[in-house]
Amino acid sequence: MDPKPEAAGNRRRSPHAQAWLLGAAGVAIALAAWTLLAYLLAGGGGVINRLPTPLRVARDLLRYASADLARDVLSSLRVFLLGWLGGVVCATLAGLLLGRVRLLANVFLPVVEAIRPVSSIAWVPLSIVWFGFGLTGKVFLVGLAVFLVVIVYALDGARRIPPDLVRTASMLGMNARQRFASLVLPGTLAEVLIGSRVALMAGWGTVIVAELVAADSGLGAHLIGVEQSYDVPAVMATMACFALTGFAMNALFTLAERRLMPWRSDDTLAAP
Amino acid sequence: MTHPRAHARLIKDRLLLPLAGVLLVLAAWEATVVAYQLPAIVLPSPWAVLRALGELVRTSAFWHDVGVSLYEFAVGYAFGTVLGIACGLVMGESRAFRQAATPVVESLRFVVPFAWIPLTILWFGTSVVGKIVLVAYAVFFVMIVSTARAIAQVDPTLTRVARMLGMTPARRAIAVHLRAAAPTIASAARAAAAIGWIAVVAAEYVGASAGLGLMITNAATSLATPVVIAGMVVIGLVGAGVSALIGILARKRLEAP
DSSP: OOOOGGGGGGOSSOHHHHHHHHHHHHHHHHHHHHHHHHHHHHHSOSSOOOOOOHHHHHHHHHHHHTTTHHHHHHHHHHHHHHHHHHHHHHHHHHHHHHHHOHHHHHHHHHHHHHHTTSOGGGGHHHHHHHHTTSHHHHHHHHHHHHHHHHHHHHHHHHHTSOHHHHHHHHHTTOOHHHHIIIIIHHHHHHHHHHHHHHHHHHHHHHHHHHHHHSOSSHHHHHHHHHHHTTOHHHHHHHHHHHHHHHHHHHHHHHHHHHHHOTTSOHHHHSOO | OOSHHHHHHHHIIIIIHHHHHHHHHHHHHHHHHHHTTOOTTTOOOHHHHHHHHHHHHHOHHHHHHHHHHHHHHHHHHHHHHHHHHHHHHHHHHOHHHHHHHHHHHHHHHTSOGGGGHHHHHHHHTTSHHHHHHHHHHHHHHHHHHHHHHHHHTSOHHHHHHHHHTTOOHHHIIIIIIHHHHHHHHHHHHHHHHHHHHHHHHHHHHHSOSSSHHHHHHHHHHTTOHHHHHHHHHHHHHHHHHHHHHHHHHHHHHHHOO
């Protein structure tokens, strides 16, 4: 409980080992509290009288993993990837157009700003009316969610090309197309990459909601299925699958980003 | 701005062109409906949506739904922010607690609020309690992470000055660190409001006895598309209003001495 940050350096144990130890202790305490709570609530009434122990959830997770997990995850990932790619591409194009053409920005930016507060989640019922329960509607929703996030970054990137660089480029005799290809496009794409990572979780969350409401396939459909049979351990196991998939996507993308843009410091790559 | 030409240009850029954009989009919408003879179930004209909105506003059921959703949001948001800031403050102040809590917080952060919806329905039914818990959960994790980060970024000089002045650690945390981190925490509180509001709507889609999310899914099942779009507009307006209100309140509190 020592709140002196500057004195932290001269501890005897290596700070890394200590962080690991404390982290493990924290996880252990959380799991112990969960188990204890499960036993306490098992007998009595109360609102939450259906809390399984962590062990029970782990067992259900393994059982699900040996059955339909791979099929459901792949189905959800397909929705996610199609929507995410579509959203990123559309947002990049729109960002370049609105960011570089002043007239278009003045006319259409307010429209974009008016749509942005209506989160993609609010579009779920309309998408069901338009596209039904199939793949198209879900891809549309995920694409919309990703678009609404990435457009901000794409606009920012397209607008914030340093004017000095543009002047230097034209002084060096670059024509408009060369300037676009070697200055505007890379600058915008770098920002789009950051936005795409931020949009990972927005898109993945939209997949969950879309599959919960239009439950025909994927992890969300499974989640609704086990919920309707009051199988709490299986519900929690499916939640863990959602979290693990989200975590894996985030880790993968962070790795790819570090490869693609090594000049960005670790600081900006830290969690969103 | 004093120059009349610059003034005229400002009016053109800020007022006339945006207005043109909105009109253009509305005209394109109306033209699509007329040109393809779309039935109102697929895409109603802007006027039909406006009429649906006007009829909605006059019913008491609509205001009941808005009230229920706002109530769920407000209670959950209050719990989530207070607990999140408190835990984030402890995380920022105590190194040991931060190192112990980080793995748990980080792994729970990946269980997005939406994934909790079925579980809250099993635990709390379709009542308001489930939504309140869900909003509190969503807001809590935004606030704990950003508060801890904001506290860690407070200028160390302030800490040293406070210690020199003989402040106790608790007083230092509240009077110096929390105050210095307040602007960052305030903007996080605004972002959390948007997330919490969406969590309410999503939870009401899946299982609720009243609320805007239920209203709009009911309208979708009965193919009343004008009501669906009007509901979306209301959800957007309320969300933007709530965020703006929290932004104003936070700024006012911060500017007060």
